[in-house]
Amino acid sequence: MFCITLEPNHYEFIKKLGYIPVGLGEKNFNKECLGDKTDLNISGKNKHYGEYTFHYWIWKNYLEHLDDRWIGFCQYRKFWSINQYDSKDIHIDSLYSQVLKEVPSHFENYESILGDPIFTNNFRGMKFIKKGLNIILKKPSLLFNKKKRNINFHFDLMHGENNLHDAINLLDEKNKNDFSKFVNTEVSFNPHNMFICKSKKKLKEYYEDLFPWLEKCEKLFGFKDLKGFGKIRIYTFLAERFMPYWFRKYTKSITMPITFYDIRKDLN
Numbered sequence: 641m642f643c644i645t646l647e648p649n650h651y652e653f654i655k656k657l658g659y660i661p662v663g664l665g666e667k668n669f670n671k672e673c674l675g676d677k678t679d680l681n682i683s684g685k686n687k688h689y690g691e692y693t694f695h696y697w698i699w700k701n702y703l704e705h706l707d708d709r710w711i712g713f714c715q716y717r718k719f720w721s722i723n724q725y726d727s728k729d730i731h732i733d734s735l736y737s738q739v740l741k742e743v744p745s746h747f748e749n750y751e752s753i754l755g756d757p758i759f760t761n762n763f764r765g766m767k768f769i770k771k772g773l774n775i776i777l778k779k780p781s782l783l784f785n786k787k788k789r790n791i792n793f794h795f796d797l798m799h800g801e802n803n804l805h806d807a808i809n810l811l812d813e814k815n816k817n818d819f820s821k822f823v824n825t826e827v828s829f830n831p832h833n834m835f836i837c838k839s840k841k842k843l844k845e846y847y848e849d850l851f852p853w854l855e856k857c858e859k860l861f862g863f864k865d866l867k868g869f870g871k872i873r874i875y876t877f878l879a880e881r882f883m884p885y886w887f888r889k890y891t892k893s894i895t896m897p898i899t900f901y902d903i904r905k906d907l908n
Contacts, residue, residue: 643660645662664686688866692850715832718900722744724899752842754830755831807878854879
């Protein structure tokens, strides 16, 4: 399990969880901490790619070092758990017993684990109006028809109108139509770019579909003219929608709860 953080002083805590610490960003990390800045890398794009600069590093430099068993990713404020916990029952010390330590044996028939889905049609109407008044004015029925509040609508609202549509047009033929159908018919997706994959072969195949597409998207969106977090991190958010589509199409997947606790509250 790789645990990604932006803070060097999280190293010991992550190690005590039994996870592999990964340090991203501009701060100086322990030499034993994995990162995205050595060998073949795109660490300079971290501001726009988020955790995917580390995924790129794994793809290009580290896959051969991985065992062919469960390979997972979590973050300093989002962790895998077998059970769903109430926020009042989660604190820095409780995480040791609450986070995933071992994939249960009854998951062995599956090839990937995704986070419990979030629903794009459950947001309140006022949020839609605040974030995307122009979109609502074009299609007022979106306020009343939950079925129309699909993944594509949500992306338009949060990350720029038609940006997902235009990006999908750059996909390879084996994924373009199916991914388009996915975002235009589904009203939920598995979030946070978190997944656990049982096979490094499947992980490699995922990267081989994802990164060439994102590279093409760079020619469409660029970097310097991106304004606001929703667009500055557009490559992260494109990957966040593509990831559940890909693993649900190409693997036998199951879901698991994600526990939220930002360890910066205690360790910074």
